Amino acid sequence: MPVQSPTIxxxxxxxxxxxxxxxxxxxxxxxxxxxxxxxxYLMENDPTPLPDSSLSQIFKSFNVLxxxxxxxxxxxxxxxxxxxxxxxIFWLHSSxxxxxxxxxxxxxxxxxxENNDLNVIQDYRSVRLFSQEQIARWVDVYRERQDxxxxxxxxxxxxxxxxxxxxxxxxxxxxxxxVSPQSRTDQLMVAxxxxxxxxxxxxxxMDLVKRQxxxxxxxxxxxxxxxxxxxxxxxxxxxxxxxxxxxxEIQGDYDIxxxxxxNGGLARMLALxxxxxxxxxxxxxxxxxxxxxxxxxxSVPPYFQPxxxxxxxxxxxxxxxxxxxxxxxxxxxxxxxxxxxxxYAWPYPxxxxxxxxxxxxxxxxxxxxxxxxxxxxxxxxxFPAKPxxxxxx
Numbered sequence: 001m002p003v004q005s006p007t008i009x010x011x012x013x014x015x016x017x018x019x020x021x022x023x024x025x026x027x028x029x030x031x032x033x034x035x036x037x038x039x040x041y042l043m044e045n046d047p048t049p050l051p052d053s054s055l056s057q058i059f060k061s062f063n064v065l066x067x068x069x070x071x072x073x074x075x076x077x078x079x080x081x082x083x084x085x086x087x088x089i090f091w092l093h094s095s096x097x098x099x100x101x102x103x104x105x106x107x108x109x110x111x112x113x114e115n116n117d118l119n120v121i122q123d124y125r126s127v128r129l130f131s132q133e134q135i136a137r138w139v140d141v142y143r144e145r146q147d148x149x150x151x152x153x154x155x156x157x158x159x160x161x162x163x164x165x166x167x168x169x170x171x172x173x174x175x176x177x178x179v180s181p182q183s184r185t186d187q188l189m190v191a192x193x194x195x196x197x198x199x200x201x202x203x204x205x206m207d208l209v210k211r212q213x214x215x216x217x218x219x220x221x222x223x224x225x226x227x228x229x230x231x232x233x234x235x236x237x238x239x240x241x242x243x244x245x246x247x248x249e250i251q252g253d254y255d256i257x258x259x260x261x262x263n264g265g266l267a268r269m270l271a272l273x274x275x276x277x278x279x280x281x282x283x284x285x286x287x288x289x290x291x292x293x294x295x296x297x298x299s300v301p302p303y304f305q306p307x308x309x310x311x312x313x314x315x316x317x318x319x320x321x322x323x324x325x326x327x328x329x330x331x332x333x334x335x336x337x338x339x340x341x342x343x344y345a346w347p348y349p350x351x352x353x354x355x356x357x358x359x360x361x362x363x364x365x366x367x368x369x370x371x372x373x374x375x376x377x378x379x380x381x382x383f384p385a386k387p388x389x390x391x392x393x
Contacts, residue, residue, distance in 0.1 A: 185203070249337075
């Protein structure tokens with residue numbers, strides 16, 4: 001039986017399919033050349049720029065490409081990320097712990113896989129607890145810091161802000177159950193307190209705040225100003241054991257406003273800020289703030305952000321050095337009013353390879369009365385790096 005030749009219609013459909021396929025695979029190139037993709041806001045780190053094209057830079061260029069340059073600069077990437085998240089969240093209702101952000105119940109979003117080493121959901125579920133050897137190593141880290149400071153007449157306070165998962169577990173997807181009733185935070189708190197380390201656990205405080213107000217934002221990983229203010233009050237009460245003037249000076253005279261258009265970080269990481277609107281909490285003081293920011297330069301590589309100094313120019317007050325993370329943004333306006341000078345240094349968090357940098361040179365330069373080590377729970381519970389092996393004789 002003779003084979004019939006394709007009809008004109010079938011040829012046209014085939015040709016259109018080929019042209020559509022070619023157009024789609026050319027779109028990324030077209031966007032890189034002419035910026036034709038729609039504007040989509042996706043919060044992510046910018047890629048390291050490529051070095052100049054030269055033979056001497058070829059290995060550096062290879063390293064930049066290997067670290068995700070092409071992935072981050074792929075044409076229409078941000079639109080595709082947005083569309084994928086719309087499909088996953090609103091159509092397929094799909095969430096797994098290895099996504100960067102997961103949708104919880106209602107309009108709640110939670111950080112999940114922060115990086116290759118840190119899975120916040122596994123931390124919440126207590127999938128892995130510390131061994132006694134690991135706990136002992138962490139205790140040694142904080143004891144060494146406290147002893148080093150005490151030898152110089154400096155007080156030391158460790159402050160732990162809880163993960164949002166710890167404060168609002170009822171809004172997590174139901175499949176993320178607890179494996180153990182004890183958490184790594186529980187283990188460390190018990191061990192540090194038993195070792196005589198001054199540590200302030202803000203989990204009970206946030207549990208009290210949530211009964212009266214929103215302690216953490218639905219679309220962000222951070223606490224609201226309600227939560228930060230409560231944390232500030234507890235820090236000052238704890239410091240009041242060493243500096244009795246602090247507790248009576250706690251400032252509480254604020255006008256509180258709920259304003260629209262919070263750009264929640266978790267929603268922006270999904271490129272879905274318009275799908276998850278939220279209001280922000282603003283505290284406006286009814287008194288004149290005394291602390292003024294002054295520029296500080298610090299070139300030590302372990303710092304994630306530039307050092308910030310706040311000054312009240314009152315030499316009768318003590319000074320402080322605060323090793324901080326992003327949770328200190330909301331604390332800075334409150335804490336700084338109580339010190340002559342407060343130096344806020346933002347080191348990279350601890351990882352399984354390196355413990356968070358503790359800048360002894362900065363402390364000796366500033367000569368503070370107190371050093372505060374503040375960080376969110378998920379950085380507090382990273383597995384400690386193994387002690388360095390002694391050099392061979």
